[in-house]
Amino acid sequence: METLTEKAPGKREARKEERRLAILQVAKRSFLDNGYSGTSMSAISAELGGSKGTLWSYFPSKEELFAAVLDHATTSYRQELGDLLAPSADLRATVFAFARSFIAKITSPEAMRLHRLVAAESGRFPEVGEIFYRRAPQPTQQLIAGFFAVQMDAGHMRRDDPLAAARVLTSLCMGGAHQRLLWGIDTSPGDLEAEAHYAADIFARAFEIT
Template sequence: MKTLGKREANKLGRRQAIVEIAALSFMEHGYAGTSMSAIATELGGSKSTLWGYFPSKEDLFAAVMDDATAEFRAQLDDVLAHKGELADTVLAFCRKFITKVTSPDGCGLYRLVAAESGRFPEVGRIFSSRGREPVGRLLAHYFQSQIDAGTMRPSDPVRAAHMVLSLCLGDLHQRTLLLGFRASPQDIVAEAEAVTADFLRAYASSESAG
């Protein structure tokens, strides 16, 4: 059992090394410019070894996305699990989300997807299924709990989640993404407060708003 445990640990370590090398390659060279052969060479193994972990570049990109978003989703889940006021929870969620999407890594990932998804639709599908969709489900689940509790008006929680995420990807994110603007903590707070205010006007119940 001890030997098996060591073998499994080695496999996990090898897999993580592949994902980290691939992440750097995708960000530096793009999806089209990244090859399984180059990753295998940098890893110091054969392509057959690499394929044993990831049968295709699409599978490898999905693993990179999972690695890039898993911890962030867990952080957002913790924010939404906090038993606080609706306004405070939504504000905390927006601050964390906007901080992420305006960060250098967040903008780099958005640029990669925007540049490559036209030629490689799988890039956009993977980005959506590993990124925005799970976050949207987390937020919609929270909103449903608030509707049930009466702090939100009866409404479609999925639509409410889409609205909040779209607003979080608004002006500040676009300026950071397209114009190279460096968002300060104060900019992020102001944007999160504006999104939260718009959300509350649209969805908060009269009791919650009061």
């Protein structure tokens, strides 16, 4: 009996997590297809089946649901970046690897749809821009800044504000293909590779990476 008592909560938690992930998948599709304003908790609940109260027990508001969708979409990538930004004897190579990975991520079809959503709706719904910034760009920049702080302390790059340096690097990565795709202009994998090299080279020279 003791064993069954120990296993039961685990099964319940697993079912709750499965339900939560199902909600996030439906919500993500709705946000990307219909926009923030065109997505309703009622429609998501109807697609999922079950009562609206069940959805609200997981996410008390559309704002919290949107934030959870962003968290789910970005957490795994930040874990990848954590592995990518490991101590290395070749800091230039690490910066280039980051630039290539980051550009590939932000120019993916799903990321472009999300950026268009935020750009289109944050004027009318400021919470959309706020949630997006707090859940996507900001934690990514903070992660990079932590890596740069260590590199600066080790004398591998020019001393500066690590967070400012992180913002410079991400801005360089967003200045080319990302903007063209945002405006509906096609780009090629070769363009992405060249832009990663260019962004990494400019950054390395600006911050005197040895």
